[in-house]
Amino acid sequence: MAKVNIVEKKLTGGKVSLLLDYYQHGQRKKETLKLYVYPSDKRSKNPILKNAFEETYAKALYLKHKKEMQLAHGEHDLPTKTDKTASFIHYFEQLAESRNQNWQSVRRHLYDYTKGKLTFGNVTEEWLHRFQEYLRTKIKDVTVCSYMGIITTCLNQAVREKVILANPATNIRKVRGKEIPPKYLTREQIEVLEQNTQNIPQWFTDPFLFSCYTGLRLSDVESLTWAEIVPTAGKHGQFTLIKEQTKTGETVVIPLSKQAMSILQRQNLETKDTRAHDLVFKLKSRTQTKRYIHRWRTQSGIYFTYHSSRHTFGTMLQTAGVDINTTSKLMGHKSISMTLRYAKVVDSRKEAAISQLNSFLG
Template identity: 30%
Template sequence: MKIKEIVRLREKPLKDGQKSLYLDIYVNGTRSYEFLKLYLQPETSKIAKEKNKQTLLLADAIKAKRIVEIQTGEFRALKNNKVTLMSLIESRLARKDSVIDKYLSKILRVYLKDKDIELSKITPKWVERFFDFLEHEFKSFIKKTPLKASSARLLGNRLSGALAEAVKMDIIKDNPCQKVRAIKAQESQRTYLTQEELKRLASTPYERGERVTKAFLFSCLTGLRFSDVSKLRWAEVSEDFKRITFVQKKTSGLEYLDLSEGATKILKERKNNGGLVFYDLPRESGNAGKLLNSWRVRAGINKKISFHTARHTFATMLLTLDVDLYTVSKLLGHKDIKTTQIYAKIIDKKKQDAVNKIPQLF
């Protein structure tokens, strides 16, 4: 005997060729519909097919959640398809398992006292109060210390990004975060290596940490984050070792990066096992950092470095070599050139320091 599904995922064809996804829910003799504001595109390209695949995964995750809610007695049929903040955040997590979104979800549960709020009821005033909570009231879950300004800003930006998605999906008309002053982050000190220091480091042997040193130098020459270097696969490297095509873990953007001779040389020296390029890297960047700092001490460099120092080094090196800001922005995979301008300030300071070394003549 066939068991009747209580929740079915259905498609509604639209005039523009897209298909609107919705849930057909039948509980206790009552049928209700939940339009997910998710759409399948005509599959005219690989990108469209991949996007549809991700959309269906998200829809299936929402469907699974509704089934659990029905089984536990928590399900309430939505009136007029009212979407809540926590369901929006959970849908983002279902699509991409983001550490930041997970943390935002935990903080929102604290702020909302394990309740929820409809997106339509989130006003600029509500956002202001939540931002103030992040900046002045919230204490971290483990250390019980206030959030750093940069962390509070990042969380505020994630909330704004989630609400911007809701606007695109026609769930709400406007993003209330856009009518509120953004959380201002203190400008952090960006440690980078000069070209002289980088050459000294590259010429300093360190057998114990070689699995990290080569990856670090590759990052210095490409600007890749640890998360992207550690997951780089040979399938993403061109046959002549001069270009890599990869998806940035942080932004999920597809990137095409041409490589310098130095970066190409590092790849050629690696053993191609058909899998990960840097297969022997530690899983955590912190563990890699310990080896890096032992290495820089051997090289006589008096700067504490981390793997992200490599990305800063790449950016400042290009700007020092007079590469224009737009090109550097594209090579770093920045969506907003304002992010790259921070490095321009560093170079301006270097130029000022150089001018200050000119001796007084009178």
């Protein structure tokens, strides 16, 4: 595998810029990462400064691994132009084949609105706004928000695959329906699930529980590789998960808890360096995933969906007293307003507790 190094370029004021240094086709290249640190923060007694330094370097390490994989597979740099005549409908259909029923619903609305004819060149901010307003005449606002999120996910994927250069949905103001509290599992419910795994394969239970302790979406667990599990800088035996989210394209940096680590141990963590490009979990089809969720619900008597695992992580962080900004970063939220939902859940639980106390005291 091609060797890629992280190098520092000194800037004014003691700040340094992080770059990747590597050789490609016999030529030396330096690629700026747009990541900046103050070297003095590495040994700072201020935990906020020290954590910021470690998190930035962790992102640089992830980008280093990613570049090494790109060079190993002969991938090229981002193109300077794209084919705007390519069919967006056809591209969306290909992605929808392996996604849930909501994607099929969006596909039908796209067909009804465009008569099946829509190129990437026509998918502009203006067009997306018109399509969003069209959806509002057909379905509830909360569903419009969900469906526009699917369109955004599709366009993010197109950017990653270099079909387009930028996502036109980035600045679209999303419709917000009535806020629905996230469904999550309590620690006691997780224990009940762990005690009721008979006739449910470990290839399903382990990824689900891992999501409860990391907040990863199903799509990210499905694509998680060992290269994205890296040793935590300066902490022997500890690991950090660095993953570019499929839905948003945002990179999350998640130090792994002992519960998450124990799950990785069952996947033979000690041999990860020889399997860098292998998937951590061997999940089957989405159909089988739904089947085992239903079976697990029946056996445990607890209602949940796979996405409940992500909500569980966010709620546990807030319950443990983690500040809202850190929770937002660990969840990979683009907006802190998304994270505030978990704070509201915890607040409502506190209010319910006081109500119970009042009843007890009479």
